[in-house]
Amino acid sequence: MKLKNQSYIVTGSSMGIGESIARRIVKEGGSVLIHGLESDETKGVAQSLGMPHCVGDLALPDHCEEVVKTAIEEFGQLHGLINNAGAVLRNLIEETDAAFWDTVMNVNARAPLLLIRAALEYLSASRGYVVNIGSVNAYSGEPNLLAYSASKGALMTMTRNLGDILHRDYGVKVNQINPGWVLSDAEKQRKIDEGMDADWFERLGKEEVPSGRMITTDEIAATAVHFLSEEFGPISGQVIELSQFPCIGRNAPKC
Secondary structure: OOOOOOEEEEOOOOOHHHHHHHHHHHHOOOEEEEEEOOHHHHHHHHHHHOOOEEEOOOOOHHHHHHHHHHHHHHHOOOOEEEEOOOOOOOEOHHHOOHHHHHHHHHHHHHHHHHHHHHHHHHHHHHOOEEEEEOOHHHHOOOOOEHHHHHHHHHHHHHHHHHHHHHHHHHOOEEEEEEEOOEEOHHHHHHHHHOOOOOOHHHOOOOOOOOOOOOEEHHHHHHHHHHHOOHHHOOOOOOEEEEOOOOOOOOOOOOO
16 A cells, blocks of 8 residues: 555545545555535545544635644644645636635635645655646636636646745655546536536547546546655656646647
8 A cells, every 4th residue: 555654634525536535545545634615525525434524614824724733633744735625616807806816816826835834844754745736727727717727827836836945945745736627526517507418428529538538536536646655756846737638739620
């Protein structure tokens, strides 16, 4: 087991990619603090894994410190922080005011910074890891994902910046995964709410999913856990896109 006797925080691990990462960590012998915004879902995942949990809003700076404090109280040490929690909120430019922008930025960019800062002492002691979960939308994004895309772009720059200085001065490796289109329960429901059929993901074309299916949360989790292991080596400050086609310079589909 790759992560035996090691302990981690996975934010936003009550569902989706975060839950899959948490389950994969436990499968590999590690312990994980389950974190989420909703109490019932977070507690349910934690109980299913036999792990502690913490509930709260990462838009609140004090809660970021509380998450790290809870992990140290539970485990006594920390080997990795996975910044997965995100506010996936949609608005066009005409609808994006200061409050909306701040909400998205505070969760998606500021919270990871505050969590890393709060955890740095413990991660340095273990020569641990930070894995940030971003998005291919960081490179541009759809029109109604302006704030979200900008926040993931900020996170990507933060990863490259801290991946240098924290590795050199603290022994902490910082890397990022930018998933493409992933089939999570939330994404299934989001498309249904937008008017698509319940089985929409089974009828996608090759232009959208070249393999014939969407990426799963478990497939993202497999790479995240690899980032947390010694097998990944002394690599830091890197961003990897986990998508089915190049997010920049994709071949145009034939007419």
